[in-house]
Amino acid sequence: MNSSWGWLKSGIILGASFLLAVALVKPIGVSTQYVIADCFIFCKLKPELAQENVAEDGTKTYSSSNAYLNKSNGKYVKKTLNIANYGFVFVIAMFAGGFLASRLGGPKVKKEETWIPKVWEENLGSSWPKRMAGAFFSGFVILFGARMAGGCTSGHMMSGMMQTSLSGYLFAAGVFAVAVPVAILVFKK
Amino acid sequence: MKEIIFAILVGGSFGFILHKVGATDPNKIVGFLRLTDLHLAKVILFAIGFSSLLLFILMAVGVIDSTHISVKSSYIGVIIGGAIFGIGFGLGGYCPGTTLAALGSGRKDSIFMILGGLVGAWVYVLMYGWLTENMSWLFDKIAGGKVSLAVTGNDAYPALIDGIPGIVVAAVIALLFMGGAALLPNKLRN
Numbered sequence: 001m002n003s004s005w006g007w008l009k010s011g012i013i014l015g016a017s018f019l020l021a022v023a024l025v026k027p028i029g030v031s032t033q034y035v036i037a038d039c040f041i042f043c044k045l046k047p048e049l050a051q052e053n054v055a056e057d058g059t060k061t062y063s064s065s066n067a068y069l070n071k072s073n074g075k076y077v078k079k080t081l082n083i084a085n086y087g088f089v090f091v092i093a094m095f096a097g098g099f100l101a102s103r104l105g106g107p108k109v110k111k112e113e114t115w116i117p118k119v120w121e122e123n124l125g126s127s128w129p130k131r132m133a134g135a136f137f138s139g140f141v142i143l144f145g146a147r148m149a150g151g152c153t154s155g156h157m158m159s160g161m162m163q164t165s166l167s168g169y170l171f172a173a174g175v176f177a178v179a180v181p182v183a184i185l186v187f188k189k
Numbered sequence: 190m191k192e193i194i195f196a197i198l199v200g201g202s203f204g205f206i207l208h209k210v211g212a213t214d215p216n217k218i219v220g221f222l223r224l225t226d227l228h229l230a231k232v233i234l235f236a237i238g239f240s241s242l243l244l245f246i247l248m249a250v251g252v253i254d255s256t257h258i259s260v261k262s263s264y265i266g267v268i269i270g271g272a273i274f275g276i277g278f279g280l281g282g283y284c285p286g287t288t289l290a291a292l293g294s295g296r297k298d299s300i301f302m303i304l305g306g307l308v309g310a311w312v313y314v315l316m317y318g319w320l321t322e323n324m325s326w327l328f329d330k331i332a333g334g335k336v337s338l339a340v341t342g343n344d345a346y347p348a349l350i351d352g353i354p355g356i357v358v359a360a361v362i363a364l365l366f367m368g369g370a371a372l373l374p375n376k377l378r379n
């Protein structure tokens with residue numbers, strides 16, 4: 001079954017979801033949570049990466065031996081040590097949302113596409129390790145770039161341009177200037 | 190507790206919607222970037238324009254509190270980081286968010302995309318101190334940093350166009366986005 005929504009219905013509902021998020025809590029953003037997940041894992045091995053300091057009057061401050069995690073008064077450390085927070089639960093819920101959507105009316109992912117998307121197979125072949133390496137490399141540069149930019153498609157592009165943030169337009173310009181030629185060169189058919 | 194319930198509701202519906210609009214499908218993302226299937230381009234343009242128009246109307250009438258908005262900083266790294274992001278976006282066909290919903294929908298190659306993302310984000314975290322010392326130009330602000338085009342009513346974020354009411358500026362931009370979505374053909378290339 002292939003029952004994705006038409007573009008107008010999609011645009012209205014997708015736009016409404018970004019608006020709802022701002023009205024209820026704050027703009028949607030995803031890429032920060034990759035840092036939180038990393039910090040959650042690595043601070044178990046190296047506790048100085050995520051430290052909670054309690055002052056005599058009971059107020060808590062957060063710090064890290066890493067310059068990035070220590071930014072903005074250790075906000076990443078605070079979120080890592082209180083992992084059941086809005087942003088992290090939000091991304092976990094996204095898995096469930098994708099699962100439900102594919103089961104409730106679809107579109108279902110075709111069996112032959114579970115590991116390799118059709119467009120990849122047609123252009124780059126059905127080698128499983130090749131797609132896995134490609135997906136890993138893509139993820140690596142996407143999140144490296146998103147962290148350098150301070151946000152991704154949801155935070156910069158959608159939420160950002162919704163608020164008319166200059167950064168949203170700049171990010172979109174950088175992304176499409178490269179993504180369009182890369183897609184055209186890599187995928188010929 | 191209220192925050193966690195909101196996170197489950199908004200995050201869950203966001204993942205659901207990303208799948209229904211076709212954004213979890215790398216074939217659709219690649220088709221959009223190759224300009225051969227502009228469905229997602231129309232969706233995204235319309236969604237941005239539509240949400241922006243409603244946001245500024247609802248802020249003007251006081252239904253949405255302007256303290257809820259969060260304008261990110263503009264600096265050189267936003268453009269360079271976006272370009273680096275573009276390499277992976279064009280090659281893999283996923284974004285940091287769509288890959289999560291895609292995994293839920295049954296696209297298992299997302300596991301490798303997410304693992305690569307965790308490693309890439311961590312490498313950036315480890316390199317950040319070095320970058321601030323040796324490539325500090327990456328963090329040079331553009332137009333003052335946390336700025337918007339339209340007046341938002343939140344004093345933390347100065348507006349570049351501040352002589353005209355924010356709602357007017359935002360409405361013009363929103364109509365351009367929504368009009369662009371309607372006028373854009375289904376494909377620009379074969």
